[in-house]
Structure formats: structure tokens, C-alpha cells
Amino acid sequence: MYRYDEFDHDFVKARVAEFTDQVDRRLAGEITEDQFRPLRLMNGVYLQLHAYMLRVAVPYGTLNSKQLRMLGHIARKYDKGYGHFTTRQNIQYNWPALSDVPAILADLASVEMHAIQTSGNCIRNVTADHFAGAAADEVADPRPYAEILRQWSSVHPEFSYLPRKFKIAVTGAERDRAAIQTHDIGLHLKKNEAGELGFAVYVGGGQGRTPLIAKKIRDFLPEEDLLSYCTAILRVYNLHGRRDNKYKARIKILVHETGTEEFARQVETEWAELKDSQLTLPEADIRAIEAYFAPPALTARPEGDEAIRLARLDSKSFSEWLDQNVTTHRHPDYAAVTISLKGIGEVPGDASDSQMEAVADLAEKYAFDEIRVSHEQNLILPHVARADLKAVYDALVEIELATANSGLISDIIACPGLDYCALANARSIIVAQNISKRFASLERQRDIGELKLKISGCINACGHHHVGHIGILGVEKKGAELYQVTLGGSGDENTSVGDIIGRGFGPEEITDAIETVVQTYLALRVDRSEKFLDAYRRVGPAPFKEALYGGEAKAA
Amino acid sequence: MKILTANRLTDGEAVWYSTDHSWAEIIDRAELAQDKAAEAALEAVGKAAYDDNLVVDVNLVDVEVIEGAIVPNRLRERIRASGPTNRNDLGKQARPQAA
Ligand code: HEM
Numbered sequence A: 001m002y003r004y005d006e007f008d009h010d011f012v013k014a015r016v017a018e019f020t021d022q023v024d025r026r027l028a029g030e031i032t033e034d035q036f037r038p039l040r041l042m043n044g045v046y047l048q049l050h051a052y053m054l055r056v057a058v059p060y061g062t063l064n065s066k067q068l069r070m071l072g073h074i075a076r077k078y079d080k081g082y083g084h085f086t087t088r089q090n091i092q093y094n095w096p097a098l099s100d101v102p103a104i105l106a107d108l109a110s111v112e113m114h115a116i117q118t119s120g121n122c123i124r125n126v127t128a129d130h131f132a133g134a135a136a137d138e139v140a141d142p143r144p145y146a147e148i149l150r151q152w153s154s155v156h157p158e159f160s161y162l163p164r165k166f167k168i169a170v171t172g173a174e175r176d177r178a179a180i181q182t183h184d185i186g187l188h189l190k191k192n193e194a195g196e197l198g199f200a201v202y203v204g205g206g207q208g209r210t211p212l213i214a215k216k217i218r219d220f221l222p223e224e225d226l227l228s229y230c231t232a233i234l235r236v237y238n239l240h241g242r243r244d245n246k247y248k249a250r251i252k253i254l255v256h257e258t259g260t261e262e263f264a265r266q267v268e269t270e271w272a273e274l275k276d277s278q279l280t281l282p283e284a285d286i287r288a289i290e291a292y293f294a295p296p297a298l299t300a301r302p303e304g305d306e307a308i309r310l311a312r313l314d315s316k317s318f319s320e321w322l323d324q325n326v327t328t329h330r331h332p333d334y335a336a337v338t339i340s341l342k343g344i345g346e347v348p349g350d351a352s353d354s355q356m357e358a359v360a361d362l363a364e365k366y367a368f369d370e371i372r373v374s375h376e377q378n379l380i381l382p383h384v385a386r387a388d389l390k391a392v393y394d395a396l397v398e399i400e401l402a403t404a405n406s407g408l409i410s411d412i413i414a415c416p417g418l419d420y421c422a423l424a425n426a427r428s429i430i431v432a433q434n435i436s437k438r439f440a441s442l443e444r445q446r447d448i449g450e451l452k453l454k455i456s457g458c459i460n461a462c463g464h465h466h467v468g469h470i471g472i473l474g475v476e477k478k479g480a481e482l483y484q485v486t487l488g489g490s491g492d493e494n495t496s497v498g499d500i501i502g503r504g505f506g507p508e509e510i511t512d513a514i515e516t517v518v519q520t521y522l523a524l525r526v527d528r529s530e531k532f533l534d535a536y537r538r539v540g541p542a543p544f545k546e547a548l549y550g551g552e553a554k555a556a
Numbered sequence B: 001m002k003i004l005t006a007n008r009l010t011d012g013e014a015v016w017y018s019t020d021h022s023w024a025e026i027i028d029r030a031e032l033a034q035d036k037a038a039e040a041a042l043e044a045v046g047k048a049a050y051d052d053n054l055v056v057d058v059n060l061v062d063v064e065v066i067e068g069a070i071v072p073n074r075l076r077e078r079i080r081a082s083g084p085t086n087r088n089d090l091g092k093q094a095r096p097q098a099a
């Protein structure tokens, strides 16, 4: 895992001191809210409905146990005993007092964490595949490149006041678990025929009110050109991106309006100036950063197979959890564990202080001290010996984090929505909870199979509803909440934006509507192997429309 | 009818301007503006409190009085006045005086 060097330490310390001073001056009335707002946002402090909100960066979703324990400590000491893990692999605290924020940031700095660039029109936290470094299907670990991007983009003087926020995601596998095509820049790390590492570069993806899928502008960018090429993209964007209209300011609009070919041409022209400049990454530097992410020493633990065979016989629930929440590791004796933060009826992504501490303990004991935050709002233990899986499972049962629903309909992504968010039009959490309760039976969920349900409380789409197999968007109509359903979205290597299926549903109707969609799928799928998304892509929206609105059309 | 609401600068707590001319943590005793003149007066109070760095995000919001209780028209404001709807152990609703 990456460790701060002297520069990082000094930089974060200096920033804490600077912001502490700014908070002091604000509280003393020496600076106005208009002056302070941009300063607090640069440090991750928002104002929400009930209180301030602090967004803490978890670079590429990687934490060690000390850091997770600190996150739990902060939840207990300064907040209300819980935190919310987000689709951006970050954590948000919903109740901190402004006057406590300097102390929180100092605590974070003590474990090499911060809240810098978690807001504002800058390059945000770079996200990555949550199975990075562990996945069996990976070409190479994408996190060293995410770290290189983080170092390059932190307080980058040229790119701190972009037309709008800028999000980069990296994956190192064909199977895209980082939703790279919905990001401003998506990087797919791969090898060319000569076996050299490089990236397929996607640009101009995004969600929000104008969902657009990123376009590939380069099939293979050699790794040493990562920064020069990204700089070229950002220069074109910084120059031509629209600053006149906030809703048209993202790079996706520029790419869309300019045309992919022309945009790519502009990038190449810019890059011609930058290529082979001091931005070219020296091989030694890449390998040095890579060394920080060297996999732990995974010793052979061949006894795992037999241990699992016996434990399966002993416990049906363990067996189900194994099938659902445990992913193949590149080392045959190991596995990656998904810790579901989606207990039936729970708030997606929320974890209590003691749960965070308990997971930290587990990571320390069984998982080489590593934890990941997934963009699906779960926690991951990336390296667990198969021989230890039963012990990990038993410990997770103790802290109520052993729900075997990874990838199933109750593994819902939901943004904070109107229960917390100042921009919301409708609640998201309660919709997620009701659907989760309706589909409480894991047996039924398994029968339904893989189904990604994603909910946002407004068109900003923080809950990724556009790319949900089933997406739910909360809107406000005549003062009441209304939920629009989209079908057929997907945020993987075959990204698609869901189709709006028809008029919205009230809070009392939405769970039934989802039930109808699921029943329709079950009735029309070829067999159990045809997943919801595949079935939808085969039949299109018509049968679902008929099931949801057919009666009305006939009545009309 | 309108009332004046904001978040307190120091801790972000949702507050309402009350009949005793304080910024209260509960909505119950909020000063009601029944006409344009009263609204303008509240607005002036809000601006002064903002300028004095007591509160931020100052807004007039529409309410009704139902059986003697002040009830905001928008769900957003009702949630601010009571707390997240999914957990009644958080926010104003969790406090004894809100009962
Ligand atoms: C709570 C305060 C939040 C505020 C004020 C906020 C604000 C916004 C806004 C304004 C946008 C639209 C940006 C655009 O289209 O240009 C957006 C998009 C987004 N936000 Fe949030 N958000 C919040 C919370 C969250 C949370 C909790 C998450 C993660 C769960 C999140 C993740 C995202 C993602 C993934 C997008 C869409 C991707 C994109 O196009 O950028 N946000 N947010």
C-alpha cells in the first residue's frame, strides 16, 4: 500500500494548518460565508439539510486497518456513530460541527488521510477496481497509476479551476468493475502484443442530467505517456469546456458537441507538444510506485479446499455466502471477500463505528491489513486465505455484516437523497430499504439472479441510476415525491444508459412497480441462466411497459 | 404563511427564527409571517443574522398551521424540522423536547 513520503506528510499537515486557520477566522467572523464557501469545499466540507457534511477521500478505495479504525473513531467521537460509504469509494460523515472539522482533519492526517479535492472543479479522487491487485482476471494492478494520477493532480495549478469537476477511473481487467465509461476519463490498463503495459483511453463519460457513455479516443497509450496524454486532454477541456453554463460544463458535453474524432484530433495536436516532455514517466518511477502496491506475501494455504468442503456441509448459510460474496483470487489458495453493507432493510453504504473497527480487526488478522471500498458501497477484504473464510464469515455474522447478497437485487446503490442532501428532490434511502425488505428472501433473490438496482434522489445521479439494470430516479412533482424507473442500464465493459420506461410512481407504489418488473422478467427469461440485463436487451422495454401500464392504456 | 430558517454557522444545526427573537433548534415557536410586510421584516432579520455570521443558508419557507402546529409545505423542510425519515434516533425527532 502507498505510504506518504516526507512531501505528502508536509503537504497534508500544511493544509490542515491552513484550513484550521480559515475555520478559526470564519468562526470569529473575519471572513464571510461567500469567502469561506469555496475554501471549505476545497476541504470536503459541505452544508446539508441537518448539518455540515465532511467527505473524506479514500484514494482508489484502498484502506489499511489503522485508517479504517480511525474512520470508526471519527464517527464515534465527532459524528453520530456511523459513516456513509459512497459510490465514489469515499466516506461521508453527516453530522460534524464546523468547529470540529480541524480536529477531524488532524486525526485523518495522522493516518495519512485527508479530504482534499473531494469537492470543487478539480480532479477528484481517482477511483479503481475494488478487486485491484487480487482479481484473477487482471492484467496488472491499476492502483499505481491511480496513485501517479493522484500525485500529479493534487493542487495542480493549471487544473484546480476547471470548468467543472473531473473524475478519472482506472481498471486493470477486461471485466470493468470501476465503471470507467461513465467517467470524464476512463483508463483501461492492458498489454499490447509486445507485452507492454498501456491504456485504452476513454473520455467524456458521465451521468448527471445528461448521461453519456465515454468514447474511446486511443486504443493503446504506452504507460509512460499517461501524464502527458491526460494533460493534453485536460488542456483541451480547460480551454474549450463551457464555463457559461454549469449544466454544459462537463467534458462529456464538449466531446459530444465537438465530435469524438475532432476532439481526439485536438488532443493529439496538444499531445504532440507534450509527448517526450518532462511529463513522460521514467520507467524507474513507475516501478517505484508499483512497489508500494506489491502484493502481500501470499504463502501457500492448500488446506483451504478441505476446510471449505467441511464447513459447507456444516453450514448452509456459510455455503450461500461463499457462493455469493466470495470472488476468485489470482492465487488459488486465496479469495476476495465482499462485506455487504446492504443488510436487509439497512441503509446502503452505512457502517457503524464498531462495525468499522471490527472489519479493521478482521483485515489485520486475516487479510494482510487491507480493506477496499467498492463503488457499489460495500467493503472488500481483497486477500483472505480460503482456509480462513469460515472464521471471517463467523466474525461477520457477529457484527451483522454477513448478508449473502452481493450482486443481487438487495445489493442496492442509493445516494443520501432527501433524508440528508440539500439538492435532493426525493428520498432514496427509504425506497432502497422498502425494496430490500420486499425481496428479503435470499432464496428468492438468488432465483432472480444478478440484478443491479441503483437509486438517486435527483438528476445529479450520485446513485448511478442511469446505469442500473433497474434505475430509480426521485423527482418532485407538485410538492410530492415521484419515482421514475429506467431499465437496461449497465456500468461495466458494455455500458448502457437505461431507458425511461414511463410515468413515475409514488412512494407507496414504487416497491410494487419493481416487483412487477421483476415478475415480468421471471416470466419471460429463457431460463435461469438468462440474467435480467440479458433478457431486457433481448426483449426490449415493451413487455415491461405492458406489465406496468398495460391496464391503464386499455382503460384510457 | 412563511417562516425563517437557516443553519447555525458553528455546527450547521438547522434553526428557526422564533417568536422570542432567538434562533431555536426546533420549529415549534417559529415566528409566522402572514403578509408581505412581515415577510420583508423576517428577511431583514435573516440578512442581519447572516451578516453577523450567526447563520448560513437563510431561507423563507412556506408553512401551514395544522392543529396549532407549524407544518412546512415541502417535505424537504419537514425533514429538516424532524430529521432523517429512515432513522428516528437522529435529528430533532430524537430529542426529548421534540416529542
Ligand atoms: C451529499 C452531497 C452531494 C452533493 C451536493 C452532490 C452533488 C453532485 C452534483 C451537483 C452532481 C452532478 C455533477 C454534474 O453533472 O456536473 C453529482 C454527480 C455525482 N455524484 Fe454527487 N453529490 C453529493 C453526494 C454524493 C454521494 C453521496 C455520492 C456517492 C454515493 C456522489 C457521487 C456522485 C456521482 C457518482 C455522480 C455522477 C457522476 C458524474 O457525472 O459526475 N455524490 N453530485
Ligand code: SF4
Pocket: A415, A416, A417, A418, A421, A422, A423, A424, A425, A456, A457, A458, A459, A460, A461, A462, A463
Ligand atoms: S443524486 Fe441528488 S439527491 Fe442524491 S446525493 Fe446526489 S445531489 Fe443529492
